Amino acid sequence: MNTMLMPLFTAPTIEFSALAPILIVFGAACIGVLVDAIMIGRLRGWRDEVQMGLVIGSTLGAFAYVVWNARKGVKGPLAMGSIMLDGPTYVAWGALLVFGLLAIMVFRETKVNGGVTAFASSAATVPGSAEEVEADRYRLQQTEIFPLALFSIVGMMVFASANDLLTLFVGLEVFSLPLYLMCGMARRRRLVSQEASLKYFLLGALSSAFFLFGVALVYAYAGSFKLGDIATKMASPTYGSGLLYTGLILLASGLLFKVGVVPFHNWTPDVYMGAPTPVTGFMAICTKLAAVLATLRVFYVALGAERWSWQPVFATLAVATMVLGAVAGLTQRDVKRMLAYSSIAHAGFLLTAVVGANQTDLGRTPSSVASILFYMIAYGFATIGAFALVTMVRNEAGEDNSFAAWSGLAKKSPWVAGIMTVFLLSFAGIPLTAGFIGKWTVFASAWRGGYGWLVVVAVLASLVAAYFYLRLIGVMFAGEPAAKSYVGEASGWTWVPVAIGAAATIILGILPDAVLSMVSSLGAFLR
């Protein structure tokens, strides 16, 4: 019997050292789950410190491992070909770990909030109930937010590097499920937060069902989940291409939902607004980064040969996304909601480079993948910093995100207003900020790919979008100081991510060459 089974089931090989960055973070997340259960009594007060130690230790350790492996030049398919370790994977892992760490540092902030974090003491209690009051009074703070965030980072790392469709699906769920929960855990305005969580969950689950059915149809067509095999099979198909195209559309809609592309963008403003602000910052950059990378991998590696059929579709979506994000952003009176529409517009700018589909560098214009990686890095630092600053503008009830509350902020705190201005200028793509170089590289990539008209639309959309960023700057510097709002005193947990974000935004704007040459050298997918 055993001998009969032998050829069917061979023991899988797992390259532990190359996969270590994922495993380290995953291990830390598993330990983090136990912290709430084990640390009771007198140890309770140390939970936050232990959780933060796990987060900082695991992300920095994993980051060091990524750099180490990249220097050694470890490349190729891992774990029986389900994960591909190549240049873009290295950049994505490194960026996810850095942005994840910076975003989670803001989770730990208590000073600005009067000695408590931005998360509900006990998310399971009913808002306004006696249990909630009791949990708040005795400071019975649960710390599950930290392991949830780490699990989410693990999922994103898998998602960005998955080399087969099944791993892609598992990665998608592993990073989404914790995010749904994290959205519903705000300490204040809990009803809104729970509603954001419900909306995100229902729409997210719907989109992953679409994604999965797409995977199933593509599998039925190709007979394999591996991206490389799908590319091979398209040259000599067994079944009709109707199966492939239906599968592709469903699969793409699942991926583009996570990127936040029109017409799958509806969740973005509500969820960004309702979720606790530190979680919004985490979600805004890390989800987008992982999802864009996965989209690129699926479309370049598996469907590169079908380029002529998907390029026009993506170009149309890019136009719709940029225009809707820029125009809808104009009417917003809430900073978080405005940043949500800004993130939709940015998804559109990213898509222009996807449409360009340049596989190689040419002189000083990087390939599509490299330009997108640079754009995500530039956008990420500004996003983390901007959402960290949003947590600091407050009134008696908590955070106040309305433009009215931000009015005249420069007179109350020149630093907060000044650094926010740097981030907004970077979002707008003004020269000498990282955002400008990022926009320049993605537009150059689209131009090279023969989509000059798309670049023209994108530049016009950037001009419209620049107006609403500049309007917020105007409100901060020229407006009458708002009477009811104030700038909260924050500790290093908020200021360090802000300072790193601001420094990176300016340095990448003035001296981008080091990072540009790095992403150029790491900007090619392995097949």
Place this chain on the structure above:
Amino acid sequence: MTNPENVLMLAGVLFTIGALGVMLRRNALVAFMCIELMLNAANLALVTGSTMNGGLDGQVASFFVMVVAAAEVVVGLAIIMTIYRTRRTTSVDDANLLKL
């Protein structure tokens, strides 16, 4: 042997029923059940794909999907329960605080 195309059609029909259910039904629990129906339709398509191509990958994949679906149920029911305990309703129309 059944024609695999028919089974794929059935999976497509189940998937469509599920998708329509999510979009038309107002109760969050029912919408969630419809999502589970969509996942099961995908499972059927995966197993059919496995038969069409003579490999085991698709059948193994359907086990992955079941595990993931179970995890999704845990998270989803937790979220729907908190909403219900707060508002005594699971209608998605009543969740409208974020409308501007």
